[in-house]
Amino acid sequence: MLTLRSAPPSPFGRKIKIALSILGLMDQTKIIVADTNDEKDSLRKENPLGKIPCLMDENGTAIYDSFVILDWLNERAGGNRLFPAHGPERTRVLTLNALADGMMDAGVLLIYEQRWREPAMRSDKWTAHHQAKIDRALAVLEAAPPKGPVDIAHIAVACALGYFDLRFAGSWRAKHPKLVAWLDDFAKAVPSFEATRAPA
Numbered sequence: 001m002l003t004l005r006s007a008p009p010s011p012f013g014r015k016i017k018i019a020l021s022i023l024g025l026m027d028q029t030k031i032i033v034a035d036t037n038d039e040k041d042s043l044r045k046e047n048p049l050g051k052i053p054c055l056m057d058e059n060g061t062a063i064y065d066s067f068v069i070l071d072w073l074n075e076r077a078g079g080n081r082l083f084p085a086h087g088p089e090r091t092r093v094l095t096l097n098a099l100a101d102g103m104m105d106a107g108v109l110l111i112y113e114q115r116w117r118e119p120a121m122r123s124d125k126w127t128a129h130h131q132a133k134i135d136r137a138l139a140v141l142e143a144a145p146p147k148g149p150v151d152i153a154h155i156a157v158a159c160a161l162g163y164f165d166l167r168f169a170g171s172w173r174a175k176h177p178k179l180v181a182w183l184d185d186f187a188k189a190v191p192s193f194e195a196t197r198a199p200a
């Protein structure tokens with residue numbers, strides 16, 4: 001069995017769960033919820049960075065971060081399933097995936113600003129800096145939502161938007177109607193998106 005350490009709200013972990021489902025590998029995977037705030041959680045031994053997702057293969061070897069896990073799963077499923085093996089299309093898909101991962105990173109940092117810093121230490125400037133990354137990325141995606149068959153970038157964009165729904169009350173929706181429609185279509189085409197929605 002594979003073991004996935006993750007937690008329901010994690011957008012990076014959600015990408016892995018959706019990929020496992022698409023690749024037909026969910027039956028081979030045990031999911032153990034991790035608490036990144038708990039220093040006694042074995043996660044910090046599995047991934048010294050203390051981050052989720054972290055996947056353990058059958059030998060107990062830890063694989064992280066989310067892109068490396070997806071690359072490993074893609075290989076295990078025979079390759080060429082989540083992203084093209086080579087060429088300009090591979091670069092395009094992986095760049096779009098990086099854009100979506102960056103949106104998630106910025107969103108997670110905004111949440112951590114609230115979670116980890118005392119109110120007096122919080123920086124409006126720093127918050128605006130990260131919010132601007134999200135806003136620019138959303139504008140790019142609204143102008144050109146992901147096209148074609150579901151790939152790693154589609155999964156990542158959907159998980160980023162799902163995270164903004166969960167943590168920021170869907171405030172991205174009002175100004176991005178094409179992305180809203182795109183996410184609806186994605187949810188219909190990929191049932192594991194709904195199945196992996198974190199409770200609010």
Ligand SMILES: N[C@@H](CCC(=O)N[C@@H](CS)C(=O)NCC(=O)O)C(=O)O
Pocket residue numbers: 009010011012013036049050051052053065066067101108
């Ligand atoms: N680059 C990492 C980012 C993962 C990440 O930021 N995970 C968050 C949860 S969504 C986490 O583990 N945070 C705990 C911490 O940073 O200590 C990946 O792609 O897997």
